[in-house]
Amino acid sequence: MRHSPEALTAFAEAATLGSFSAAARKLGKSQSTVSSAIANLEIDLGIPLFDRSSRKPALTEQGRVMLGKVQEILAASDRLDRAASQLGSGMEPKLSVVWSDTYQSDRFEEMLLAFENRFPDLEFECLIAEHGDLVSLVQTGRAHIGVVAAQNAYPPDVGSATIAEQSEITLFVATAHALAGMKDVTPEVLANFRELRLDTYIEAEQGVPQSRRAWSAPSYLMLMEMAVLGFGWAAIPRWMVTRFATGKLVELNARGWPRRVPVDAVWSRQRPLGRAGTWLLQEMLAPAAAPVL
Numbered sequence: 001m002r003h004s005p006e007a008l009t010a011f012a013e014a015a016t017l018g019s020f021s022a023a024a025r026k027l028g029k030s031q032s033t034v035s036s037a038i039a040n041l042e043i044d045l046g047i048p049l050f051d052r053s054s055r056k057p058a059l060t061e062q063g064r065v066m067l068g069k070v071q072e073i074l075a076a077s078d079r080l081d082r083a084a085s086q087l088g089s090g091m092e093p094k095l096s097v098v099w100s101d102t103y104q105s106d107r108f109e110e111m112l113l114a115f116e117n118r119f120p121d122l123e124f125e126c127l128i129a130e131h132g133d134l135v136s137l138v139q140t141g142r143a144h145i146g147v148v149a150a151q152n153a154y155p156p157d158v159g160s161a162t163i164a165e166q167s168e169i170t171l172f173v174a175t176a177h178a179l180a181g182m183k184d185v186t187p188e189v190l191a192n193f194r195e196l197r198l199d200t201y202i203e204a205e206q207g208v209p210q211s212r213r214a215w216s217a218p219s220y221l222m223l224m225e226m227a228v229l230g231f232g233w234a235a236i237p238r239w240m241v242t243r244f245a246t247g248k249l250v251e252l253n254a255r256g257w258p259r260r261v262p263v264d265a266v267w268s269r270q271r272p273l274g275r276a277g278t279w280l281l282q283e284m285l286a287p288a289a290a291p292v293l
Contacts, residue, residue, distance in 0.1 A: 002044070003041060003044055003045075004037070005074075005077060006037055007037040007038065007040060007041040007044075008041070008070045008073060008074060009027065009074065010023055010027065010029075010033075010034045010037040010038055010041075011037075011038050011041055011049060011066075011067070011070055012067065012070050012071055012074060013026055013027060013034075014034060014038060014050075014057070015049075015059055015063065015067045018056065019056060019057070020034050020035050020038070020057065038050065045066065047060075047062040047063075047066070048060050048062065048063070049062065049063035049066060050063055091119075091122065091274055091275045091276060092122075092144070092273075092274030092275070092276055092277060093122075093123065094122070094123040094124075094125065095119075095122060095123070095124050095125070095144055095145075095274070095276045095277050095280070096124075096125040096126075096127060096142065096143045096144050096145075097124075097125070097126055097127070097143060097144065097145045097146070097147070097280070098126075098127040098128070098129050098134050098137045098138065098142075098143035098145075098146045098147070099126060099127070099128055099129075099146075099147050100128075100129070100130050100131075100134055100146075100147055100148045100149055100263070101128065101130070101219065101220040101221060101237055101240060102130075102148070102149040102167045102169065102220070102237055102261055102263060103147045103148075103163070103165075103167060103263050104165075104167060104237060104239035104240075105163075105165045106165070107165070111280075111283050111284070114283070115276075115279070115280055115283070118276075118279065119276045119279075122276050127142075127143055128219060129146075130148070130149075130198055130218070130219065130220070131148065131149065131151070131198070133218075134146045134148045134266075135148065135151070135154060135155070135158060135266060138158060138266050138267060138268055139155060139157060139158060139268060141268065141270075141271055144267065144268075144271070144273060144277045145265060145266070145267050145273070145277055145280065145281055145284075146265070146266040146267070147163070147263060147264070147265055147266075147284070148263065148264055148266060149167070149261050149262075149263060149264075150162060150261070150262040150263060150264045151264065154266060156269075157268060157269050157270050158266050158267070158268060158269065159266065159267050159268070159269050160264045160265065160266045160267075161264065161265055161285050162262055162263070162264050162265075163262075163263045163264065163265055163284055163285060164285070164286070165263065166260045166261060166262050166263060167237055167239070167260070167261045167263055168237065168238045168239075168258050168259070168260055168261070169235050169236065169237050169238065169257075169258060169259055169261050170235070170236070170238055170251055170252070170254075170257045170258030170259065171185070171190075171233055171234070171235055171236075171251065171252040171254045171257050172224075172227055172233065172234060172236050172241055172245075172249040172250065172251055172252065173227060173230075173232070173233045173234075173249065173250060173252060174227060174228055174229065174230040174248065174249060174250075175247075175248065175249070175250050176230060177193075177230055177232075177233070178193070179193060179233055179252055180250045180252075182252070182253065183253055184253060184255070185252045185253055185254040185255070186254075186255055187255070190233060190254065193213075193232060193233055194213045194214065194215060194231060194232030194233070195213070195214040195215075195232055195233060195234070196214070196215050196216075196217065196223045196226050196227055196231060196232045196233065196234035197214055197215075197216050197217075197223070197234070197235075198216065198217065198218070198219075198220070198223065199216035199217060199218055213232075214232075215231060215232060220236055220237060220240055221240070221244075223236060224236050224240060224241065224244065224245055224249070227245075227249055228245055228248045228249060233252065235257075236249075238251075238258065265281055265284050265285060267281065
């Protein structure tokens with residue numbers, strides 16, 4: 001920094017408190033030291049910051065403009081110091097988490113609020129993916145943690161643990177779809193209508209009946225939009241329909257549905273998590289608190 005932090009701080013304090021002596025007392029310095037620092041800053045900048053024609057110095061018009069700039073510099077310097085302190089204590093510079101739309105937790109918002117309060121200066125990135133695509137993002141290091149519908153097996157370099165909350169997935173169609181009014185929808189009936197499925201979905205593993213016709217999409221959100229338009233039936237997380245498509249989709253009275261789907265948190269064994277990632281993973285895996293009766 002070309003201008004000394006001490007001079008910038010002295011100027012900002014004197015301008016805020018209204019006097020050089022008050023700034024000196026707050027900073028624990030002599031008034032002459034503060035006055036000299038501000039005078040040298042004015043020389044360096046080539047503009048007067050204070051009007052000293054009266055007993056109490058007042059900011060000039062140039063000083064008012066520069067005060068805002070100096071406050072920005074001091075705030076940036078403070079953020080730099082905090083970032084260095086965090087990195088030196090094992091804090092990762094950025095945390096990326098990839099979520100499956102399968103996951104929905106009553107604790108989610110509370111958990112993110114606690115995360116923000118604990119790590120206010122950490123860059124946090126959220127990604128969306130499903131199944132094998134999600135696991136691949138964790139394997140390659142693109143994401144530090146993943147939250148995915150539980151898989152039968154994971155690659156050896158991927159660690160996993162089951163989250164306490166489960167998700168609920170069931171079958172939905174548009175309100176005007178031919179299946180909407182049926183009382184008992186069997187797999188044989190479903191097979192006669194177009195299925196809307198994730199393009200990463202493995203039907204044999206998930207137990208979804210295969211339709212003779214199918215459209216695919218990379219996300220549950222897109223599947224839901226296709227279902228709303230009446231293009232077919234789809235297995236969609238209930239929370240998503242409740243939040244975004246109430247009145248547009250109806251739940252099918254289908255045998256074996258809805259289904260509770262366990263959800264896993266996954267991470268790379270090759271890349272240890274930092275402080276923030278470790279804290280977030282522990283919060284995800286913590287059992288839900290019992291309701292107060």
